[in-house]
Amino acid sequence: MMKNADALLAPLTxxxxxxxxxxxxxxxxxxxxxxxxxxxxMEESVLVTQKRTYTGIAEIRAFFSNLIVDFPSESTTFDLDILVVYDEVALIVWHAKTPTIQVIVGTDTFIVSGNKIKQQSFVDMMKFV
Known part of the structure; x- marks a missing residue:
């Protein structure tokens, strides 16, 4: 009985x-x-895209602020095709369709530290519809 409690209380890998x-x-x-x-x-985070590198919270906020305009939650389909996680590194490959764009393929790689995204790369192939 205590083994189950220990497993529930164990820190996440x-x-x-x-x-x-x-x-x-x-x-x-x-x-x-x-x-x-x-x-x-975190403030030290870096987001690398094919167009620009964003450093710090303010620049990353500006990137996502501009990006989510084209991904309205009520009319976007987002499909995760591949997810690979190894320790603190993750890779995703995905595709999406929104009212204004079609993402034929998108891929992100994340490096995590202290439960925050420390580094991320993002590449997409999209076309406006």
């Missing part, structure tokens, strides 16, 4: 913590919750 953070982050994005999205980053 790095992989479990990364999966939990990523799940929360993706839900926040799908719900267009900018504050929740940004809360997953």
């Amino acid at each position: 790095a992989e479990q913590a990364t999966r939990e953070l990523l799940g929360r982050h993706l839900r926040s994005f799908k719900e267009n919750d900018l504050e929740a999205i940004v809360s997953d980053y």
